[in-house]
Amino acid sequence: MSYTIYLSGEIHSTWRTQIKQGILENNLNIEVLSPITDHNNSDNVGTEILGAEQSNFWKDHKAAKINALRTNSYISRADIVIIKFGDKYKQWNAAFDAGIASGLGIPTIIMHIPELTHALKEVDAAALAVTESPEQVVEILKYISQP
Numbered sequence: 001m002s003y004t005i006y007l008s009g010e011i012h013s014t015w016r017t018q019i020k021q022g023i024l025e026n027n028l029n030i031e032v033l034s035p036i037t038d039h040n041n042s043d044n045v046g047t048e049i050l051g052a053e054q055s056n057f058w059k060d061h062k063a064a065k066i067n068a069l070r071t072n073s074y075i076s077r078a079d080i081v082i083i084k085f086g087d088k089y090k091q092w093n094a095a096f097d098a099g100i101a102s103g104l105g106i107p108t109i110i111m112h113i114p115e116l117t118h119a120l121k122e123v124d125a126a127a128l129a130v131t132e133s134p135e136q137v138v139e140i141l142k143y144i145s146q147p
Helices: 015-025 039-050 056-077 092-103 121-126 134-145
Strands: 003-009 030-033 080-084 108-111 129-131
Touching (some): 003 015, 003 056, 003 134, 015 030, 080 092, 092 121, 129 134
Parallel strands (some): 003 030, 003 080, 108 129
């Protein structure tokens, strides 16, 4: 069985690398897609391509739309969307990605620390699995990849 997964959410830890490493170590037939995780590249893509803006609102607007082209395209290609919520920053984009995946009928796996359970109860309720670690995600991927 082969899958395509999209890794959405928090960009300040190594969770994506850990999942990719687990996929490699277990020889899973899984293609991994993800957003641009470099803040500067992501934040400045609009003005880099379409030109400078006087207002931060329009700078962010351009970048958000270009990033959404990538995100929406990748989510629609995915069999599963894995979304990590970190505890330090509010990942509004991750919640948005969960909504996109849900609207397209694409299953989600949510990952967060137990302290965020109450705040994310609606997001968790829509997910097919709620995890706390990349290792748990890899175990799920191993399980569903079995013939």
